[in-house]
Amino acid sequence: MESLIPPESDLMEGKTVLILGGGWGGLTVAHHLRGLLPSEHRIVVFERRDSFSLYVSYLWLMTGERDNPEQIERRMETLKREGIEVLHGEVQEFDPAARSVVTDAGEMSGDYVVIALGAELAPGSVPGFDDGAHNLYEAAGAARLQAALRAFDGGRIVVLVAGAPFRCPAAPYEAAMLIESSIRAGGIRDRTELSLYTPEAQPMAVAGQAVGDALEAMLEERGIGYFPQRAITRVDAGSGAIYFGDEAVPYDLLVGIPPHRAPSVVTDCGLTDATGYVPVHPQTLEILSDVDTLETGYPDVFAIGDVTSVRLLNSMLLPKAGVFAEGQAQVVAAAIAADIANQPKPRGFDGAGFCYVEVGEGMAAYGSGDFFAFPGPRVTLEMPTSKSRQAKEEYEQLLDTWFDAR
Ligand SMILES: Cc1cc2nc3c(=O)[nH]c(=O)nc-3n(C[C@H](O)[C@H](O)[C@H](O)COP(=O)(O)OP(=O)(O)OC[C@H]3O[C@@H](n4cnc5c(N)ncnc54)[C@H](O)[C@@H]3O)c2cc1C
CATH class of the missing domain: 3.50.50.60 (FAD/NAD(P)-binding domain)
Structure with a gap:
């Protein structure tokens, strides 16, 4: 060697x-x-990988706010200029x-x-996932989802969390709310049923009961069905159904968050x-x-x-x-x-953390707290604002700072 x-x-x-x-x-x-x-x-x-992208932007690939993966990717080799060696x-x-x-x-x-x-993503650990689901956690999957949502004309949309823990506890909930907002804007809300299935006991469980309750209320307000504590066993792309043991849930469009390891x-x-x-x-x-x-x-x-x-x-x-x-x-x-x-x-x-939970219509709720607090994380979630949504976009400035600065 x-x-x-x-x-x-x-x-x-x-x-x-x-x-x-x-x-x-x-x-x-x-x-x-x-x-x-x-x-x-x-x-x-x-x-x-020979290019870098922030997974944060995948939600905007899904909604069409970013056109395609190339728009959010930067070549790793440009880091050489900064005196950082990259071995691909x-x-x-x-x-x-x-x-x-x-x-x-x-x-x-x-x-x-x-x-x-x-x-690492492990979609193959759920039989049928690759055939039946649009993988939101990959750039190509999120881009395909953009096209699928554009072509969607009503029916059942399911957001499926196929295993926990997964990257970004808020992302599946944001995905559901962004999809709800876009189908409402597209005039097909009344003929679309939208639901979210997850193995978690509540949304963003580590952030505490109050944050979980607030997120559940946001889903309910938007008419998004919430089904916690559901462990997926397989996806049947042929009949268009996901299975939790014997329970079959039909779908027309499946948005998948694969298991991680x-x-x-x-x-x-x-x-x-x-x-x-x-x-x-x-x-x-x-x-x-x-x-x-x-x-x-x-x-x-x-x-x-x-x-x-x-x-x-x-x-x-x-x-x-x-x-x-x-x-x-x-x-x-x-x-x-x-x-x-x-x-x-x-x-x-110090365990300090924050996030911006997108709720659609250009708004996001700012959550922040001390995750090392005793006896457990102390996290609060503010009301959604357009300012928080703008602040979230600033994540993408890392692309300029790291790759495009001269
Ligand atoms: C849709 C979505 C939205 C998100 N939104 C937010 C958000 O708003 N705020 C937030 O804080 N977080 C968010 N996250 C989570 C965040 O992106 C991740 O937590 C973060 O990227 C973790 O950084 P990391 O460096 O640990 O891992 P990664 O960013 O995944 O980097 C790991 C790197 O290691 C490389 N690698 C792995 N194995 C090998 C190997 N054997 N050889 C060579 N290379 C290898 C991979 O290619 C990868 O580039 C989001 C995630 C998703 C999917």
């Missing part, structure tokens, strides 16, 4: 930071570190003790490693626990060898974002959201830079 480490003479005194995964979390680490570290230190991102390819193996990775392009070890591989590379190297994801220290993001005592396992190896499980004080898990991946990424970048500079450890991650 070819080594990806440059010749000794090119290395100078610099350290090498390997970032596995160039999504929202991984690229935040890379950009923050590049701002903090002198250029002799290498920052290397391993990423299988699949991370196949990772050895956390040696801090070494094997990819289809070669192998490499580093002084620090940040695992930011996200959660940790990428196999982290499972294969033994980093996941019973949650299925990589347990990390809530503040430092170091990988835990014991979740109860918070004993950490591997020096200078961190994990952030959707690939992790962070146990909260009420024993629930921190939701999979970009704002958390980003906040954790900033903490890890600062910790690595401080360690290299022999400076004291900076502050840890």
Whole structure:
């Protein structure tokens, strides 16, 4: 296997930071570190995709507010200009003790490693999902959904959450409300039945009862049927029905959120626990060898974002959201830079999070809170406003900041 480490003479005194995964979390680490570290230190991102997009924009692909996937994608190779190396390819193996990775392009070890591989979609784990559902969680699926909604002329639309946990606890609810708004605008609301099926006990359960009740009320106001605690067993594309055991629910248009799981590379190297994801220290993001005592396992190896499980004080898990991946990424970048500079450890991650729940008609409800509060997250949800909807669009400014800045 070819080594990806440059010749000794090119290395100078610099350290090498390997970032596995160039999504929202991984690229935040890379950009923050590049701002903090002198250029002799290498920052290397391993990423299988050759372009980056924010999943947030997929909802706007679905509604037609973004025309096509190309509009929201940026080429990873442009990061070279910023002094961030991107190695395009699949991370196949990772050895956390040696801090070494094997990819289809070669192998490499580093002084620090940040695992930011996200959660993987597993549509194939539900029989029939691929044939019957439009996958909202992929750019191509969201774009196909845009065309399907445009052609839709009434009938039954089902939004299906096929497994939990999943990225962005609000997204399926936003999808349902955005679809409701668009079919009402299209004049077919009176001949369309819209419902949402999920294995969750309530919407955004980790945010608490009051937020869940508020979201259920929003669905009810819009006449969207809500069916919690439903575990999908199969989709039958031929007859147009989803099955929860023996219960069959017919559909004409199925909007699917597939089950998620940790990428196999982290499972294969033994980093996941019973949650299925990589347990990390809530503040430092170091990988835990014991979740109860918070004993950490591997020096200078961190994990952030959707690939992790962070146990909260009420024993629930921190939701999979970009704002958390980003906040954790900033903490890890600062910790690595401080360690290299022999400076004291900076502050840890504080569990603060927020989101904008889109409700249609250009409005979003702002939710925010302290997810590390005792005895459990303290989260509030404000009334929907057009200002919050505009604020949500600012996420996409990351595309300019990271890729288009000169
Ligand atoms: C429709 C939708 C709307 C959302 N809206 C919001 C929102 O409004 N606010 C919010 O905070 N969050 C939102 N999210 C969630 C947010 O996008 C994710 O939580 C966030 O992207 C997680 O970042 P991450 O870096 O952990 O993982 P990702 O962004 O998924 O990045 C992981 C990267 O690792 C790469 N990778 C994985 N395995 C390998 C491998 N073996 N080799 C090489 N590369 C690999 C992947 O290709 C990917 O690029 C939304 C998600 C969806 C689907």
